[in-house]
Amino acid sequence: MHVTLPDGKQLDLPQGATALDAAKAIGPRLAADALAATANGDLVDLMTPLPEGASITLITKKNPADAAPVFRHSLGHTLSQAVGEFYGRKGYPREAVKRGVGPSIENGFYQDFDLPEPLKEEDLPEIEAIMREIIGRNLDITRADVGKAAALEQFAYDPYKVELISELPDDEPITFYTQGDYVDLCRGPHFPNTGRLPGAFKLMSTSGAYWRGNEKNPILQRVYGVAFATQKELDEYLHNLEEAKRRDHRKLGRELELFTIDPLVGKGLPLWLPNGTILREELTRFLREQQFQRDYQGVVTPNIGNLDLFRTSGHYQNYSDSNFSPITVDDEQYMLKPMNCPFHVRIYASKPRSYRDLPVRLAEFGTVYRYEQSGELNGLTRVRGFTQDDAHIFARPDQLKTEFLSVLDLTVLVLKTFGLNDVRFRVGTRDPESDKYVGDPAQWARAERQIIEAVEEVGLPYTVEPGDAAFYGPKLDFVVKDVLGREWQLGTIQVDYNLPERFDITYTGEDGQDHRPVMIHRAPFGSLERFVGILIEHYGGDFPLWLAPRQIMIIPIADRHNAYAETLASEFKAVGMRVEVDDSTNRMNAKVRSAELNKIPVMLIVGDQEEARREVSVRERTPEGHKERKGVAFTDLLAELQERYRTRA
Known part of the structure; x- marks a missing residue:
């Protein structure tokens, strides 16, 4: 057999040669340094x-x-080996520890266990220490092919492995x-030796997980870890994790009195408090x-519509899992609206x-209202009722571009205004093998081509994601990095030839004949709830002056200055x-401290002078830290802050 190297x-x-055989054929130094390989673009072990x-x-x-x-x-x-040794040191036999799956995931790994007694969070450092012992033993990791009978015999004590093998x-x-x-039992791939595994890892937490994700199955204990090639990457990840906790929009939303979610009102239905309402209105x-x-x-x-409206649009059939159940009123069926677009189509058709x-x-x-599973709800970023900054453009085909x-x-422009400048552009196209479209x-091909041509015309880098289109048309999504x-x-921006067809809407052309318009669906924010949740975390609650619900706090030094x-x-x-x-x-220092905790951008301190x-x-919060100015003429400051508010600087 032969293989092709990167230089051709x-x-x-x-x-039957392996990547290690290939490395040895090139030279002993490379064989000693090799850790893994790619074959036809897929990661494989040696x-x-x-x-x-x-x-x-x-x-x-x-690398x-x-x-x-x-x-x-x-x-x-x-980790799996270390957990076995941890319970072995407690006197349990090897068969007492049973194991589910344990894949690598983004930034780390996890392993599911059925244990003789539950692990506690305080056990994780000891297990991590055992992992480091195993790495220090420089154990070779070997691969072997076995028959099904031998595999079942090897894991006869473990019902989870037996189920997978069977x-x-x-x-x-x-x-x-x-x-x-x-x-x-594993498909791989793996490093060749435990001694070559990086030490930049940390066990993070445990949780419950249904075996194979099925709630009818037993709950296993899942242990999560993170791992990186270098300690610097691990330290940065852990720092960002702590920073994410500090910036958590649910925590800041409570502290800054922006929103609340009341169980008596319902899960996933946020109540906007006065400060949050100001933010929304801005x-x-x-x-x-x-x-x-x-x-x-x-x-x-309106917030509800006749079920026939959503049958015609296709939202009832195509979003059945996320729609709320219809209600019957005067022998007609109505539904909470999952989308605004069918209503806008009917407004277009009104004359x-x-x-x-x-x-x-x-x-x-x-x-709009979507039924989200309870376990998927998350503050403002995943809710059941949210407001879209929706618009629909009805255009002639020659106006589309x-x-x-x-x-x-x-x-x-919207994204840049909020400092969300790191943007990835994703074109979602139709999967020709799927029947959801x-x-x-x-028309699909034409719409996809028109989106790509527009993006290329302005020179934006983009990726194409087949199968990511809406059921009625392809789209351009804006994926931003905070x-x-x-x-x-x-x-998102979506091009749609299908809803005009389904609703049979037209315009009279220059030739006096009926023609079909094309629709553009667009929502720069996406949803106000999600956008605000992301902004809270992006800014860490330190909103710019124009957006801050509480812009200015005046702090008198003494009562006589009130x-x-x-x-x-x-x-x-x-x-x-x-x-x-x-x-x-x-006291004044306590007042300043209170304004700081409430993240008020501008504090003005006034006394006798x-x-x-x-x-x-003036004491002002800025991204670079605090900025202080003394003896500022009030008239000048008023004009300055008013101009900054007006221009959203």
């Missing part, structure tokens, strides 16, 4: 036979991060991996101004349209700015 050179090898003619790349200790899924998987086996074909070899006296005002400049027309639609009227741009901050580019420009394949490097799918503080406050209010006076009996000169001392 072919390497002749014996039949022990697995290579396919005939494979293109291979060897991964060495110079261990390229083999991250492999060493994470091997660390999962090391489902495998009788005529296919089953692979075992062994390190020391630990043997496990966001909607910002987008309404942008839409006004682009000739959008505002509309308002005849000419080619001169198009494009028609209808916009609404419309609340211009309208799409205009929406693209608007969405990028409606409409003419030729300050902690986490990705979120926010805005009247001056109130005078200044009234002038701020007169120009529409949000200001408060802390006239409590607390400031009052005599009609000045203020």
Whole structure:
């Protein structure tokens, strides 16, 4: 057999050769340094036979991060071995520890166990220490093919392994991996030796997990770990984890009194508190101004609609798992709306349209309802009732490209306004093998081509994701990376030839004949709830002045300065700015501390000198830290802050 190296050179090898054989054929130094390989783009270990003619790349200790899924998987086996030794030291026999699955995952690994007594969080450091002992033993990790009968005999004590083995074909070899006296059923791949595993790992937590994800099965104990090629990467990950906890929008939402979720109201149905309502209103005002400049027309639609509306659109059939159940009213069936678009189609259809009227741009901050599983709900980022910054553009086919580019420009502007500049553009297309899509394949192909042409025209990098389209049309999603490097799918633009067809909407063309418009669905925020949740974490609650629910706190040094503080406050209010006076009996430092905890962007301190000169001392929160200015003329500061608010600087 032969394999092809990255430089195109072919390497002749014996039949059944492994990546290690290939490394040895190149040279002993490479064989000593090799950790894993890729074969035809797939990660493989050094022990697995290579396919005939494979293109291979060897991964060495110079670039261990390229083999991250492999060493994470091997660390999962090391965890499994360590847990067995942990209970062995407690006097339990080997058969007392039974094991479910243990794959590598993003940033780490996990292993499921059926244990003689539950692990506690405080046991994890001891198990981690045993893992490091195993790594220090430099155990070779070997691979062996065994028959089904031998495999069942090996794991006769473990019902989970027996179940997995029993489902495998009788005529296919089953692979075992062994390190020391630990043997496990596994497809691999693995590192060649425990001593070559990176030490940059940490056991993080335990949780319950149903065997094979089925709630009818036993609950196993899952142990999670994280692992990286270097200690620096691990330290950065742990730092970001702590930072994420500090920025958690559920925690900050409670502390800053932005929103609450009340069990008596219902799961996934947030209640916006006064501060959060201000935040929402600032966001909607910002987008309404942008839409006004682009000739959008505002509309308002009801929260429920006749079931036939959603049957016609296809939302009832295609989103059946996420729709709330219909309700019967006067012998008719109604449903909480999962989407705004069918209502906007009917508004378009409410009167005849000419080619001169198009494009028609209808916009609404419309609340929709989706049934999410209880376990998937998460603060504001996954809810059952949310408001979309929805708009639908009805255009002639010759107007589509211009309208799409205009929406693209608007969405990028929105993201940049909030410092969300690290954006990945994802084109979701139809999977021709799937039956979930409606409409003419030729129209789908045209819509997909038009999206890609528009994105390429403005020079945006993009990826194509087959199967990621909406059931009625392809889309461009904006996947943004926040300050902690986490990705979120926010805005979306969708091209739709199908809903106009399903609702039979038309416009009169220049030729006097009826023609079919094309629709663009767009939502730059995506949903206000999710966008706010992400903004809270992105800013860590430190909103810019224009967006902050509480913009200015005036802090009198003593009671005699309260009247001056109130005078200044009234002038701020007169120009529409949000200001408060802390006239409590607390000392000045305590007042400053309170304003800091509430993340108020601007604190103005006033005392005898400031009052005599009609000045203020300014303490401002900035991304770089605190900025202080003394003896600032109030008139100048008022104009400065008013201008910053107006321009959203």
